[in-house]
Ligand SMILES: Nc1ncnc2c1ncn2[C@@H]1O[C@H](COP(=O)(O)OP(=O)(O)OP(=O)(O)O)[C@@H](O)[C@H]1O
């Protein structure tokens with residue numbers, strides 16, 4: 001079988017261990033809204049290795065989401081160098097960035113961002129559709145992933161027919177669809193009650209144990225404490241990084 | 246990758262229902278635009294064909310030549326000399342211009358026609374037997390036009406215009422009946438088949454009677470012709486034929502061949518070119534009106550698609566975050582715009598065909614205005630042109646909103662709820 005992700009898996013196992021998945025140097029992000037300019041990130045250096053679980057914490061407005069968007073190639077830095085898996089990302093056009101997001105990144109959002117007209121199954125298939133996976137393989141993989149997140153019996157449900165925790169688990173399954181190099185989650189439990197929040201947390205923990213690389217933004221210290229590495233941001237700068245110590 | 250259009254289509258079907266009401270209205274606008282463009286062009290075509298038929302009614306590739314007075318000094322001769330064409334000029338010209346059909350005409354604008362107790366003043370034309378072919382005088386079944394023998398033997402036979410025949414005989418069958426013209430008896434040998442005639446240089450053909458020129462000349466002791474009618478085989482030959490005719494007559498009657506007044510000419514080939522340009526102009530104008538209507542419908546479609554893009558900005562952002570390239574975002578939108586346009590266009594085409602068929606059923610004979618307007622005609626060029634315009638408008642209606650969609654900033658659209 002020719003899974004588009006199987007080759008990457010090999011590369012991950014046999015590849016040079018030294019190269020970090022994420023390497024950022026001197027990253028600045030300035031937002032310009034008319035005459036107002038906001039410097040959200042003021043010089044970030046960050047390395048994340050394969051298989052790491054990084055929690056990004058910090059007060060509101062400190063630049064956590066901005067950082068995650070840059071890591072996820074949803075946005076481009078104003079200044080600085082960013083390499084994903086050893087390849088520089090700067091200079092890619094919109095389609096090039098789309099391809100990176102499709103093959104290397106898996107997103108989990110605070111508000112789930114599922115497509116409301118599509119079933120759980122179809123939502124999980126979406127990235128594979130954009131990635132050119134055949135219909136049969138898409139379906140099979142989406143079913144496997146939904147079973148993995150414990151939603152084998154909810155495949156044909158539309159998002160509106162699912163609970164918040166279930167929606168977020170669909171989103172996690174979707175993030176896994178293309179077997180990305182790194183999973184990015186911006187406050188994944190922010191919209192969930194405590195119990196479904198901890199369900200999602202343990203799911204992410206499970207993924208990490210199975211070898212996934214995770215970068216998770218959170219306010220929730222109990223979640224942050226689960227992560228072996230905590231990066232703290234204040235005013236657009238990393239003020240504390242347990243991984244560096 | 247060949248499965249991609251199918252998936253794009255599925256995405257479209259899923260989201261199409263969002264704007265159903267507006268979609269229906271817009272499709273209706275496109276339908277209306279298509280109907281107007283098609284009907285306008287169809288009426289233009291009908292009018293054009295009617296004009297062409299009417300023009301042909303008098304005769305195709307013909308010219309009429311009237312003698313006049315000289316207006317230029319020539320070989321020491323003064324101006325103002327009358328040029329007069331005679332019977333023998335017909336054969337004289339035929340001998341020198343064998344490729345051209347020539348007939349002479351003598352006219353009596355008000356001949357006295359009597360049948361039984363009925364007496365009428367009617368226009369009478371005396372001409373050669375070739376006149377029928379040149380000037381499209383075709384006989385109704387059971388009758389015939391003048392022939393060579395009629396002319397050679399100076400027979401007293403008459404061919405009647407269909408309107409004139411009705412005026413004299415009412416419902417009675419005229420062929421074989423005897424009428425008197427200017428006090429001499431004539432036998433009716435044929436009645437003209439009804440025809441559309443637009444141009445004429447006298448009363449319409451349906452109103453006059455035609456007798457052999459030889460008979461008339463003998464009866465009235467006339468030798469001068471009112472005019473000559475000539476017919477060439479192809480439109481392109483007319484200019485040369487007229488040039489030659491001018492020179493032959495100028496040499497014979499000693500006038501300057503360049504003297505436009507010595508003989509005056511109505512060249513229907515030339516005037517039909519003007520007419521062609523005119524009808525082309527009318528058709529372009531009508532087509533433009535229709536295209537504008539359609540264009541407005543297209544703006545409606547584009548508007549809907551802009552609304553769809555705006556409404557779905559967030560979803561577009563999500564799709565981008567999941568790795569959708571530009572084509573995945575723009576494809577369904579372009580397709581949706583195109584589908585709205587084509588559905589509206591197809592409906593409009595069907596309605597137009599039905600309307601044209603229905604209008605075709607309305608009887609026009611007897612109603613002059615309707616007869617002049619002709620029947621609307623849908624032709625392949627018209628349909629193809631409309632389809633092309635529809636396709637272009639549909640593509641444009643989807644393209645611009647799609648471009649807007651592709652410009653959505655994924656980070657921006659996801660950041661704020
Ligand atoms: N698109 C934007 N345009 C202008 N300013 C922005 C934009 N996005 C973020 N900012 C500003 O950049 C700064 C950092 O924002 P960011 O969303 O990264 O913070 P955050 O750490 O994620 O905060 P929170 O915990 O509340 O989500 C803030 O001052 C914010 O107002």
Ligand SMILES: [Mg+2]
Pocket residue numbers: 064065066186
């Ligand atoms: Mg944030």
